[in-house]
Amino acid sequence: xxxxxxxxxxxxxxxxxxxxxxxxxxxxxxxxxxxxxxxxxxxxxxxxxxxxxxxxxxxxxxxxxxxxxxxxxxxxxxxxxxxxxxxxxxxxxxxxxxxxxxxxxxxxxxxxxxxxxxxxxxxxxxxxxxxxxxxxxxxxxxxxxxxxxxxxxxxxxxxxxxxxxxxxxxxxxxxxxxxxxxxxxxxxxxxxxxxxxxxxxxxxxxxxxxxxxxxxxxxxxxxxxxxxxxxxxxxxxxxxxxxxxxxxxxxxxxxxxxxxxx
Amino acid sequence: xxxxxxxxxxxxxxxxxxxxxxxxxxxxxxxxxxxxxxxxxxxxxxxxxxxxxxxxxxxxxxxxxxxxxxxxxxxxxxxxxxxxxxxxxxxxxxxxxxxxxxxxxxxxxxxxxxxxxxxxxxxxxxxxxxxxxxxxxxxxxxxxxxxxxxxxxxxxxxxxxxxxxxxxxxxxxxxxxxxxxxxxxxxxxxxxxxxxxxxxxxxxxxxxxxxxxxxxxxxxxxxxxxxxxxxxxxxxxxxxxxxxxxxxxxxxxxxxxxxxxxxxxxxxxxxxxxxxxxxxxx
Numbered sequence: 001x002x003x004x005x006x007x008x009x010x011x012x013x014x015x016x017x018x019x020x021x022x023x024x025x026x027x028x029x030x031x032x033x034x035x036x037x038x039x040x041x042x043x044x045x046x047x048x049x050x051x052x053x054x055x056x057x058x059x060x061x062x063x064x065x066x067x068x069x070x071x072x073x074x075x076x077x078x079x080x081x082x083x084x085x086x087x088x089x090x091x092x093x094x095x096x097x098x099x100x101x102x103x104x105x106x107x108x109x110x111x112x113x114x115x116x117x118x119x120x121x122x123x124x125x126x127x128x129x130x131x132x133x134x135x136x137x138x139x140x141x142x143x144x145x146x147x148x149x150x151x152x153x154x155x156x157x158x159x160x161x162x163x164x165x166x167x168x169x170x171x172x173x174x175x176x177x178x179x180x181x182x183x184x185x186x187x188x189x190x191x192x193x194x195x196x197x198x199x200x201x202x203x204x205x206x207x208x209x210x211x212x213x214x215x216x217x218x219x220x221x222x223x224x225x226x227x228x229x230x231x232x233x234x235x236x237x238x239x240x241x242x243x244x245x246x247x248x249x250x251x252x253x254x255x256x257x258x259x260x261x262x
Numbered sequence: 263x264x265x266x267x268x269x270x271x272x273x274x275x276x277x278x279x280x281x282x283x284x285x286x287x288x289x290x291x292x293x294x295x296x297x298x299x300x301x302x303x304x305x306x307x308x309x310x311x312x313x314x315x316x317x318x319x320x321x322x323x324x325x326x327x328x329x330x331x332x333x334x335x336x337x338x339x340x341x342x343x344x345x346x347x348x349x350x351x352x353x354x355x356x357x358x359x360x361x362x363x364x365x366x367x368x369x370x371x372x373x374x375x376x377x378x379x380x381x382x383x384x385x386x387x388x389x390x391x392x393x394x395x396x397x398x399x400x401x402x403x404x405x406x407x408x409x410x411x412x413x414x415x416x417x418x419x420x421x422x423x424x425x426x427x428x429x430x431x432x433x434x435x436x437x438x439x440x441x442x443x444x445x446x447x448x449x450x451x452x453x454x455x456x457x458x459x460x461x462x463x464x465x466x467x468x469x470x471x472x473x474x475x476x477x478x479x480x481x482x483x484x485x486x487x488x489x490x491x492x493x494x495x496x497x498x499x500x501x502x503x504x505x506x507x508x509x510x511x512x513x514x515x516x517x518x519x520x521x522x523x524x525x526x527x528x529x530x531x532x533x534x535x536x537x538x539x540x541x542x543x544x
Contacts (some may be wrong), residue, residue: 040413043289050318060442064445064446065442065445068378085448087447089446093442093443095439097439097442097443100540110457111447113453113457114450114454114457115448115453142538144539150512
């Protein structure tokens with residue numbers, strides 16, 4: 001369970017007073033300010049907020065791609081760099097970022113070939129992971145032969161290859177058409193339930209956030225900060241049909257009102 | 263009519279007889295392919311015909327400009343002399359091609375790994391490249407003598423710059439998210455180089471090699487102009503002084519064939535190695 005200023009023992013990610021500033025010729029931008037957050041182990045947390053509220057920045061702080069200018073962050077009770085070296089972090093980008101000269105299978109194998117990845121081979125083989133994301137039979141296809149949705153599936157399998165404990169997803173389905181997006185949302189929930197991963201999922205879509213997350217972390221912009229954490233009280237084994245229930249409509253209405261005041 | 267019966271209808275038409283629309287499309291495609299092959303050939307034949315018409319029509323003297331037929335005759339009659347001069351030029355050009363491109367790849371690798379070195383030396387390389395090759399050539403001949411060394415060096419120099427610029431760009435223009443991915447995976451610098459940057463640079467490298475393929479022949483010929491007893495460059499100078507325009511044109515045709523051959527080899531190698539397509543944008 002995610003809770004503000006409420007340290008729980010089984011936290012996967014713990015942020016205390018995180019601040020990030022960017023500098024340019026035109027001055028400085030405060031991407032995040034005074035951010036406190038606890039994410040429980042195995043939680044699916046959706047991050048929602050207007051552009052420039054620091055959603056992506058937060059993922060980059062957690063994954064050790066960006067050092068915070070202020071505050072303290074722990075990922076599994078250690079510094080983010082330790083978690084990164086232990087291969088506890090998987091990252092899925094908005095653009096699938098597959099290596100175009102590698103086949104789908106070879107792309108999924110990448111994490112096992114760099115950064116001492118062979119030492120920490122995942123429980124599932126790259127071939128099994130491709131099957132898990134519904135791509136059995138496309139192992140030898142090159143990225144240019146795959147559709148946008150299939151490329152994003154490969155990217156998810158690749159992120160899972162080193163058997164991470166937390167999966168960071170930065171608007172992974174933002175560029176896909178709605179039908180593909182719905183199907184991937186459904187499958188992502190299935191993968192999450194099968195693997196027991198902790199997932200931080202950045203999105204611009206209210207519906208996506210409410211359907212996927214156990215909680216929705218609403219961020220406000222200028223400076224980026226926590227606006228509210230909204231619990232999503234829907235059955236865990238929900239399907240896409242849940243979006244037609246009054247409970248779902250209530251949650252999305254609340255999220256929309258919050259977003260308007262951010 | 264529901265969907266099932268529509269499907270059935272499509273299947274029946276396909277099975278009923280030859281699909282005339284598909285056949286028409288196939289025939290139109292064949293015509294387009296032939297057009298693409300024939301038109302360039304038509305251009306070359308047309309140019310040769312024009313050349314011949316001008317030489318014959320205006321009665322141009324053979325020592326000013328020979329007719330295409332005379333050039334063809336000379337190519338056959340003097341094939342031994344031509345080949346004896348073509349081989350040294352070919353070897354110099356090939357040597358320069360290898361040397362120049364390998365040096366460029368090595369320097370590009372160094373530049374990408376050490377920004378300080380790049381910032382100090384890139385302007386120097388840029389300045390050196392600004393000196394015309396015909397001005398650099400005599401200097402190298404003075405230093406290195408009359409042998410093959412200055413020719414190879416000149417050929418290498420003209421290959422070096424385009425490959426260096428392209429290779430640096432190729433090594434640096436990596437998808438930023440792929441770069442972040444490598445950092446999340448704790449990849450070392452050499453892993454990032456060999457698994458990401460190098461592959462990313464290959465298409466850039468090959469477009470530079472295509473340029474080098476013809477440039478290296480130019481370099482070798484220019485080197486031979488300054489001072490040489492054998493080679494296409496020496497033959498060109500000799501033929502010009504003797505007003506032997508038929509031999510001059512034959513030598514030019516031979517050097518053009520040499521450039522074409524190098525280009526073809528590079529293109530074939532590229533087709534074998536670069537089999538992927540640039541990353542599609544979502």
